[in-house]
Amino acid sequence: MSFFIEPVTRDSVVVQIGKALDFRNAADFKAAVQEQVRSGVRNFILDFTDTGILDSTGLGSIFSLYRQVSPMSGQVVFASVSRPVQVVVQLTRTYKVFRQFPSVDAAREGIR
Numbered sequence: 001m002s003f004f005i006e007p008v009t010r011d012s013v014v015v016q017i018g019k020a021l022d023f024r025n026a027a028d029f030k031a032a033v034q035e036q037v038r039s040g041v042r043n044f045i046l047d048f049t050d051t052g053i054l055d056s057t058g059l060g061s062i063f064s065l066y067r068q069v070s071p072m073s074g075q076v077v078f079a080s081v082s083r084p085v086q087v088v089v090q091l092t093r094t095y096k097v098f099r100q101f102p103s104v105d106a107a108r109e110g111i112r
Contacts, residue, residue: 003032012043012111014079014104017051021058030061037065042074045107049080054088066097075099079107 004016013036021029033044044065048054066076078100081089089095101107 003029005032005036008043008045008108011041011074012045012108013041014045014047014108016047016049017054019050020053021051021061022053022055023057026057026061029058030064033065037068042069042072043111044069044074044076045079045101045104045111046076047079047104048082048085049104051082052084054085059088059092059094062098075111077101077107077111079104 003018006014006016008014015029015033017029036044046062062076068074069076076098078085078089078098080103081100089098089100099110101110
C-alpha cells in the first residue's frame, strides 16, 4: 500500500494516510517519508481524513519522522483528524507534540 504524497512547497508535503497507519504499513510509511526527507522536505502535513486505524506502530513511525525533521527546524502536523485517530491522540497525549489543524488547507497556512 502506498501513501499519496502531494507537494505543497519546495520543503513541505501533504501525506494522505488513508484507511490505516498500523503494523501492516508503518514500514511503507517510513520508507515513503524517508524518500521525501532525502529530497529536501522538512514539513509534513499528515492528512487523517479517511483514517480509521492508528496503532502504536503507526504512531511510532510518525514519532520517528518527527525526530528526524525537528533538528532541521522541520514540522510534523496533523490535519483533518478523524474520530478514531483523535481517540488515540487523546489517550497517548500526542496532541502535546503535534499541532492539529481542522483541515489540510488550514495546516498549509499554519506551517508557512
